[in-house]
Amino acid sequence: MPTRNGFWQEKLKAYIQDRTRELGDGHLALRPPTRQALERLLQDPLFQDQEAVLEAALTDPYFPLGQIPRTVLADVVGMRFFVSKRRPEIQGSLTRAVIAMARLFLRVREDLKRHGNPNRVTGIPLDGRPHPLSPSGWCRLCGTCCQIGGVRAVAPPGMTYPPAWVRMIQGEADPDQFLCPFLFQYFGREIYFCAIHRIKPRACADFGPEDCARCAQDIALHGL
Numbered sequence: 001m002p003t004r005n006g007f008w009q010e011k012l013k014a015y016i017q018d019r020t021r022e023l024g025d026g027h028l029a030l031r032p033p034t035r036q037a038l039e040r041l042l043q044d045p046l047f048q049d050q051e052a053v054l055e056a057a058l059t060d061p062y063f064p065l066g067q068i069p070r071t072v073l074a075d076v077v078g079m080r081f082f083v084s085k086r087r088p089e090i091q092g093s094l095t096r097a098v099i100a101m102a103r104l105f106l107r108v109r110e111d112l113k114r115h116g117n118p119n120r121v122t123g124i125p126l127d128g129r130p131h132p133l134s135p136s137g138w139c140r141l142c143g144t145c146c147q148i149g150g151v152r153a154v155a156p157p158g159m160t161y162p163p164a165w166v167r168m169i170q171g172e173a174d175p176d177q178f179l180c181p182f183l184f185q186y187f188g189r190e191i192y193f194c195a196i197h198r199i200k201p202r203a204c205a206d207f208g209p210e211d212c213a214r215c216a217q218d219i220a221l222h223g224l
């Protein structure tokens with residue numbers, strides 16, 4: 001469904017490419033060409049009235065931009081099926097998924113800013129500086145296992161999650177939720193981390209190397 005000035009997916013991919021490159025170079029502020037790419041995207045009629053939300057999320061150094069081409073925009077290829085993400089009838093739901101991702105990310109970001117003790121919740125301060133992440137052992141921090149609509153929000157012993165977090169963790173906060181909104185990206189690098197790493201749900205804390213191998217196999221089987 002190309003719009004008058006180009007297909008929104010191409011504009012989004014162009015922005016992601018520019019922004020990823022500049023974050024990787026250590027530039028937090030948008031360079032003029034990246035700003036132009038963002039403006040071209042925000043002017044797309046499919047994002048009308050969502051400009052502020054999208055701009056705030058898409059320019060944040062922790063927003064998981066790199067997950068968008070791997071999930072929302074990725075064709076679904078199986079042994080006997082193929083779903084092209086360019087099909088005109090699904091463009092509305094795909095743009096809603098991007099908007100939901102932005103909206104929920106900002107909600108998490110705001111909650112962590114207001115209430116989160118970085119040492120006890122995320123593990124690093126989320127202050128825009130590249131603090132080293134805790135050693136992740138066997139986990140490559142690829143983020144694939146967090147490409148889920150939800151997981152049961154069973155908190156670590158002795159704590160409870162706020163009701164809004166329960167809804168977000170369980171995928172009930174937005175009908176267009178595509179992946180867990182607590183998944184953050186590390187400054188444009190192919191490194192994804194859990195924004196509530198120290199207090200993540202039990203199913204996530206218990207996820208081990210065998211689950212990881214199974215997850216990779218499932219992805220390979222379905223070509224996602």
Ligand code: SF4
Nearest residue numbers: 139140142143145212
């Ligand atoms: S557990 Fe596996 S799938 Fe999940 S982030 Fe780590 S390496 Fe990736």
Ligand code: SF4
Nearest residue numbers: 146180182183194204
């Ligand atoms: S809570 Fe953290 S570990 Fe669990 S799915 Fe979300 S981002 Fe991944």
